[in-house]
């Protein structure tokens with residue numbers, strides 16, 4: 001079975017204790033830090049700004065995975081350019097010149113990801129496969145932690161895997177974001193999810209410690 005990466009969603013930690021949370025997260029042996037950047041327009045929330053990315057970069061060796069949920073993608077990509085993040089995903093729904101923006105993300109030295117909302121048809125990513133390093137399949141409507149998985153999510157992940165394979169892009173991995181819970185993980189992985197964004201449904205679930213939650217998560221994988 002494929003190696004599955006764990007990407008803690010840092011919007012789920014206490015912002016007043018961000019650095020100590022970072023150290024605790026690093027100690028869990030996770031694979032990358034998922035940073036949700038929202039603008040209050042594309043999604044009705046804005047918990048973190050790019051300042052957190054700038055502050056974070058010199059303080060961690062973990063890969064930084066930025067998920068942009070914004071209207072003006074190019075504006076944010078240019079601000080991110082000097083910050084040396086490892087990967088950036090942009091939403092097909094807000095990115096008018098998607099091909100150009102994805103090319104620009106690679107140009108600034110980051111891996112380029114295309115993110116897709118639950119209701120958006122997969123055909124929206126069909127002609128940018130040459131430009132991307134991963135697909136982010138949203139399994140909730142973006143904006144908030146702690147939501148329920150949308151009903152077509154597992155089918156969508158499987159269809160996305162099939163589309164990538166059929167088009168000759170079997171090397172492009174699928175990241176899954178939203179309600180990646182202990183219960184949902186087995187089906188998400190079976191459908192083709194290999195990078196799991198871990199939020200309040202798993203690592204940051206309040207019923208157990210973060211390290212216990214990682215173990216439970218790994219069992220579910």
Ligand code: DX5
Nearest residue numbers: 009145146178179199200201
């Ligand atoms: C938005 C976020 C959320 C969230 C994931 O893109 O990445 O989906 O933090 O965590 P859950 O859904 O488990 O609270």
Ligand code: ZN
Nearest residue numbers: 036067177197
């Ligand atoms: Zn996200």
